[in-house]
Amino acid sequence: GIQVEQSPPDLILQEGANSTLRCNFSDSVNNLQWFHQNPWGQLINLFYIPSGTKQNGRLSATTVATERYSLLYISSSQTTDSGVYFCAVRSRYNTDKLIFGTGTRLQVFP
């Protein structure tokens, strides 16, 4: 099945810093979503972005489907950005299930 790898696995930042999280996938996809899992375990949908670029406040994401990767940019990080960031993809050859990546654990310190 499709493999989804995220990097870096862990990231420690001081408040105000910028960061880039990467998601690589091993096959063609027709659905890619980024999620933030907060320290209480709640998964929040950040972006639905199978291709192109989107921005939402301090967050933006870019997916280059032909090269099989996606990037999540966090600017001016805040302590509330802490948690685990997952990308999840759906293979264009498969059913409706989203396959989650390994995650990037972000800690933002004041």
Place this chain on the structure above:
Amino acid sequence: GAGVSQSPRYKVAKRGQDVALRCDPISGHVSLFWYQQALGQGPEFLTYFQNEAQLDKSGLPSDRFFAERPEGSVSTLKIQRTQQEDSAVYLCASRPGASEKLFFGSGTQLSVL
């Protein structure tokens, strides 16, 4: 409701006990998914419903796991004869018919002793 609701929030079971986990999706959402998340891992797909039809159950780890959505809204994930390796957070997600975005509940944390 405003979001996906799961109950109970926490469940402790003795090994061999049967458990039932409930998911109330967002009203009107056609698709419903169950995921299992082990500590420190990403969510792993278990099963998927479109309305009352279970279209994919390829992720269910054994025949002890059973899911249903009889009226196309509330879903129940049942685990029979629980074992320690079943300990995990069980997440439910729903999606409206016209959108690809997935919305998750807070999960049920199952601990099997």
